[in-house]
Amino acid sequence: MTESFDFELPKVVSSISQRGCRRVLLQFPEGLKRHAPEVASELSEKVPGCQVIVSGEPCFGACDVPQTDADLVVNFGHLPIPSVETPMPVLFIQARSSADPVPAVENALSVLPERVGVVTTAQHLHTLPTIIDLLENNKRLVRVGQGDGRIFSSGQVLGCNTSVARSISGEVEKFLFVGTGMFHPLAVALATGKDVVVADPVTGEVGDVSELKDNVLRQRHALIETAKAARRFGVLLSTRVGQRREQVALGVAKALRSHGKGAVVVESDTVTPEKLETFGLDCWVSTACPRLAIDDQAIFAKPVITPVELEIALGIRPWKEYVIDEIFAF
Amino acid sequence: MTESFDFELPKVVSSISQRGCRRVLLQFPEGLKRHAPEVASELSEKVPGCQVIVSGEPCFGACDVPQTDADLVVNFGHLPIPSVETPMPVLFIQARSSADPVPAVENALSVLPERVGVVTTAQHLHTLPTIIDLLENNKRLVRVGQGDGRIFSSGQVLGCNTSVARSISGEVEKFLFVGTGMFHPLAVALATGKDVVVADPVTGEVGDVSELKDNVLRQRHALIETAKAARRFGVLLSTRVGQRREQVALGVAKALRSHGKGAVVVESDTVTPEKLETFGLDCWVSTACPRLAIDDQAIFAKPVITPVELEIALGIRPWKEYVIDEIFAF
Incomplete structure (x- = not known):
């Protein structure tokens, strides 16, 4: 279509x-x-x-x-x-x-349990009433979460913030994500531990993120192991108003130095591999968009990890307390 | 070294x-x-x-x-x-x-005429007295030009401004460029029509830009021909304070529209191929750094031409009045 x-x-x-x-x-x-x-x-x-x-x-x-x-x-x-x-x-x-979510959600019905949490993105939020009606007409108990102060609309999930999903995670068996791409549902799966069914209103196709989630977690584990041996770190600080976590960046730099590592805070707008490579450092900790470390790892020559992952690498946090990086309302 | x-x-x-x-x-x-x-x-x-x-x-x-x-x-x-x-x-x-210009300039002596104009870049400006002494001791008449208001120091050439060379072009037979890379001497050659001898103080090597200059001019000619057929133009406007030629960009857009072409003004910081490609346009006119169109042409999928080159493409200026794009003091 x-x-x-x-x-x-x-x-x-x-x-x-x-x-x-x-x-x-x-x-x-x-x-x-x-x-x-x-x-x-x-x-x-x-x-x-x-x-x-x-x-x-x-x-x-x-x-x-x-x-x-x-x-x-x-x-x-x-x-x-x-x-x-x-x-x-x-x-x-x-x-x-303009994409109609109905065919995709109908295709998803066979894999949806009784209690479903629905999340979507800005382009499709206006179809949420239609989606809820369709699910309720098919005997599902539908929950739509309220987000924190970073979220404009109930049911809306951002790449950096899954609070709408976390707020209802205890009440649902699975999530249904209506939209395109894997990052948002991956974030929901990593943040809640629940299965996420993906219904793409543009293609009508249905998928899930469980395999991707396992692969990502294995990759994060490997990157954290590599980061343990790194000596010279860059700490990425975004210049973008809604991504600038300055206190986090300064805290990361301080933690690195107190563990005998070199740390330089580098601020940047859009982060590209070229911008990082010229510095010749061993590892980067990104306090910019949480998508960066996860989505773009393949294009970077050196590990790019999140602040939480650095805590694991430094031995401050155990791996079993791994959580996905999010930007909360601040 | x-x-x-x-x-x-x-x-x-x-x-x-x-x-x-x-x-x-x-x-x-x-x-x-x-x-x-x-x-x-x-x-x-x-x-x-x-x-x-x-x-x-x-x-x-x-x-x-x-x-x-x-x-x-x-x-x-x-x-x-x-x-x-x-x-x-x-x-x-x-x-x-820290590079010593003496070996490179000594290597250049055999190809330097009697009357020489010397140009260099910020990193090597402090060696200008040494270079002049060496040349004068070898019976050369040395000229060092004054730049316009964009130039901090006499003898200094920028990628966007060759006024120090143009100011003395009539008094010298050739220019000597002391520094690394080809863009600055290429700009001097294109702006003055004179031969430029390149002496690299880091490698000690001597070169010239005449062949490169001919290749670049042929390429510019071909790009202008391609631009004649383009219908949908992007006009690049830099967000950088010293590269922002807003009146030029608006004038270019106006000229395009009066010739029946589509024109959208796009502002950007660092210009990369990805940033341009997403717009799906036929041709770009850059009012940003003059280096962009010349240095980076090979990496762009579509022609990137200068405002002067657009005038030629639109038939406003004849090819024989081709000049290199420069940013003058403003």
Whole structure:
């Protein structure tokens, strides 16, 4: 099926006009960037007094508010993070997907137990009532969790925060994730220990993350073992307003030094292998986006571990207390 | 030979102490980043009340002043750009190279004419008196040019500005470039039309750029031809304070639209192929660092041309008036 997205241009135009903006900066996540030229062009025509500039930087979430001299940032594809104060006005347009979740959820029914927790992402949140109806009509007891202060909407899961799932984990047998990609359901599986059924509304396909979860845990174990032997560490600190965990980074550097390791705090926007490799260090501890260490490990030449994984490597925390890195409301 | 660099730590320490800085951000160009952990560690010990953080972003010049909440930025490897007002205090440490230019310049003597213009980069500027003495002792008439407001020191050439060479081009037969890499001498050759002899003080080797210059001009010609057929253009605007040519970018977009082409202005920090490819456009016009279009063409999937090259593609400027893109003092 073809998936389209609602960029809500009338809402954007009226917001630009009401604010009397002279310059706006548009942000798109990678998967939506191919629509940027058309969106920018249409907006330019409708608000001729306003310069429309598109950000060319990768944008992975509402955590990324650029420093800019525009009057307004329009962030397509995400919902606000309530606990993050943005340094400037940002209009969030969640870019609702046109994909119908019904076929995928119907396909998932055969593997869903009686008590199900439902989680999804910004693009599909508007279909949550439909999903719940369908499940309840098929005799499921449905739970939808409330998130912490980092979460805009009940049922919404972020790559960095699974609080909606954790809040109801004791009440459900399995989770149903409606959306695309494996990271969000993997995060839920690692955070709750429950099975997660994945229903992709774009392809209609159903999957699960248990094998991926086992592989990831084995890989994390191996990386922690490698990190034990490392001498010279980099501590990654994000420059992005919603990912900047400065106290965590400084704490990590202090812990490393007190264990006789070298530690340099390196701040960066988007983290790429090239940016890390030039420093020639043995190991990195990332306090930036929690996705980074897990999703991108394969592209990095050196181990990139989380603060919790460093605690295990340093012997401060036992492996059985392993938890996935999350950014909680702060 | 082994090249080392003078990071002038006593000067950095006294500057941090005098200003009472609580946080400093260190910037290093790619070639010096491997020294960052040691420099950061030594500074941390000498100014224990101050947090020392290293920037993980690429830094190609004094044009790149990060937005940061540090009290002071220390930029290693570059001299200030006088015409660029930095939004915050920056201490520039040029990182003088220990390489002795004498063997390389002696090797170059056989290909140097009577009247020579000498240009070099920040790392080697302190050796200019030695180079001039050597040349004059060998019966050369030496000229060293004054730059425009973008240039800190006479004889200094930037990747984006060859005004020191252009200012004396009429008085010399050839230029001598003392330094490493081909971009700076290539820029001088393209901007002045004169031969440039390259003397590398690190290897002692001597080269010239005439063949490279011919290849680059042929490539630029071919890219301009390709650009003529393009319909959907991206116009690159740098977010870096010393590379941001906003009026140029807006003028380019306007010219494109008046010629019936699509144009979207995209702003970015470091420009990488991935950042451009996601937009799915036919051609890019870069108003960011002039090096980008020339140096990095091979890594981009689509043509990246300069504003002058676009004028040729649109038929506004004849090919015989081709000039290399430069950022003048503004």
